[in-house]
Amino acid sequence: MLRPLIEIDEELCNGCGQCITDCAEGALAIVNGKAKLISESYCDGLGACLNCPQGALALVIADAPAFDEKAALAAKAAREAQEAPLAPLQPMAAAQMQSTLRTWPLQLALMPPAAVFLKNASLILCAHCSGFALPGIQKDHLAGHVPLIACPKLENNAMLVEKLAAILAANDIRDLTVLRMSVPCCGGLTAIAQKALEQTQKNIEPAINVVQL
DSSP states (O other): OEEEEEEEOTTTOOOOOHHHHHOTTOOEEEETTEEEESOGGGOOSSOGGGOOTTOOEEEEEEEOOOOOHHHHHHHHHHHHHTSOOOOOOOOOOGGGGSOOOOOSOOBGGGOOTTOGGGTTOEEEEEETTHHHHSTTHIIIIITTSEEEEEOTTTSOHHHHHHHHHHHHHHSOOOEEEEEEESSGGGHHHHHHHHHHHHHHTOOOOOEEEEEOO
């Protein structure tokens, strides 16, 4: 039957996961860093997922099976049931609670490219929520780095690329690590880093560290 169906432009998609959040039926998934339609029958064709920051999604009229809401929701529930349960929180010792931060601000959007501490620095680009989601982030990941936090889902990605490119251009950066979590929206951090490096033509290979939640 001919009906509206979502179509994804993989060239534009950066795997940020916004469409996954917006699709109540669970018709979409991130596969190899790109949004994919799991099944045509899971897509209701109403376009709730069209709020894509990259403009990678569009509704088209296609010859597709009818929308099967019952099957879509059942498949979504089955996937969610397979997710690992949350680990119990453990109390932290006083030594673990001491901050290792030596620079400020943290937000990429607020970071002045001419900050003295950026000279010959090792940068680490993280999501805003990583400090809450990753236990021991300061000890395990931030030591020796200048942290820059950003959210590709909630912030203007073009602005973030421009700011990071300005920082790279103004300083002799030693290396750049992208600390991203396994959730889909974190994939945009990798794209931001790669685009900024392309703009400045810096010979830096970003280290991508994906932490499973």
